[in-house]
Amino acid sequence: MTLTGVRKAAARSASVLAPAAGAQRATESLSLIEKVVIVTEIMLTYCRVRWNLNRTELPPLLVRLRAGLGSLDGPANDLAGSLADRLGFIVARTLSFLPTDGPCLVNSLVLTSLLARRGIPSRLVIGVQAEPAFAAHAWVEYGHRSVLPTAEIFERLVEL
Amino acid sequence: MPDTDQDQRKSAGSSSVGRDTTFSPKVTEGIGMPLTQSTITPMTMVRVPNHVVSRAFANETVVLNLNTGLYHSLNPTGGRMLEVLGELGSVHAAVDKLAAEYDQTVDSMRQDVYSFCVSLAEQGLVEVYHGHRRVVP
Numbered sequence: 001m002t003l004t005g006v007r008k009a010a011a012r013s014a015s016v017l018a019p020a021a022g023a024q025r026a027t028e029s030l031s032l033i034e035k036v037v038i039v040t041e042i043m044l045t046y047c048r049v050r051w052n053l054n055r056t057e058l059p060p061l062l063v064r065l066r067a068g069l070g071s072l073d074g075p076a077n078d079l080a081g082s083l084a085d086r087l088g089f090i091v092a093r094t095l096s097f098l099p100t101d102g103p104c105l106v107n108s109l110v111l112t113s114l115l116a117r118r119g120i121p122s123r124l125v126i127g128v129q130a131e132p133a134f135a136a137h138a139w140v141e142y143g144h145r146s147v148l149p150t151a152e153i154f155e156r157l158v159e160l
Numbered sequence: 161m162p163d164t165d166q167d168q169r170k171s172a173g174s175s176s177v178g179r180d181t182t183f184s185p186k187v188t189e190g191i192g193m194p195l196t197q198s199t200i201t202p203m204t205m206v207r208v209p210n211h212v213v214s215r216a217f218a219n220e221t222v223v224l225n226l227n228t229g230l231y232h233s234l235n236p237t238g239g240r241m242l243e244v245l246g247e248l249g250s251v252h253a254a255v256d257k258l259a260a261e262y263d264q265t266v267d268s269m270r271q272d273v274y275s276f277c278v279s280l281a282e283q284g285l286v287e288v289y290h291g292h293r294r295v296v297p
């Protein structure tokens with residue numbers, strides 16, 4: 001597959017697991033081609049996020065990743081929620097195979113971008129745990145529900 | 161004395177406390193005006209910028225600078241100082257309020273607050289203004 005082909009595939013990939021595809025697609029298995037397309041999209045987005053994270057501050061980076069998305073507020077719907085859940089699972093699973101340390105913030109930004117490309121607004125939440133030891137975690141929420149792994153031990157610090 | 165120089169933790173990836181919503185200066189960057197304790201006066205104003213968020217816990221206040229990705233930890237006194245500074249904006253008013261809260265003399269509290277402001281500004285956690293001129297550390 002040429003680089004141009006990869007780019008075209010990534011551009012079309014937003015149709016995979018998109019709300020316009022209908023409710024059935026939220027649960028039925030993806031074809032091999034669709035799996036390749038979406039994994040490619042995830043990896044390209046991952047590279048973009050990693051590149052920008054070292055050069056751009058978080059708030060403007062989020063704006064860039066959400067380009068074209070309307071308001072972050074608005075009523076949640078079941079279809080978008082199901083798709084968000086599924087995409088969250090796919091992103092977490094895909095990036096878990098990377099040999100690099102997969103920080104939660106990067107995973108969250110990748111998922112935020114994928115969801116925004118499908119017109120699904122999401123919130124990036126950063127939480128912290130002060131005791132017994134300091135820890136911080138980032139995750140994505142849709143409709144006030146987490147679509148990436150999190151834990152109740154983290155107190156919400158900010159929603160972006 | 162508030163403990164502000166605690167370990168900074170790189171980001172991993174209730175929202176902010178005490179943002180001043182009444183102080184919205186037109187900013188003119190202060191050129192050649194280094195920030196030290198001696199440059200802070202009772203007329204100095206302090207603002208917690210939007211990219212700084214914090215949350216108070218039992219034994220510390222965690223502050224995150226979204227622009228740098230660094231976490232900072234304040235002891236309870238420092239956390240309360242940040243909260244009051246963010247609410248009031250005025251260093252003078254904050255000193256008076258905190259002196260009353262902690263049953264300290266105004267002079268003693270003033271030194272602590274001034275030092276604290278300098279530390280916070282150096283970390284980018286607050287913006288310091290003399291009138292409409294921002295003092296950049």
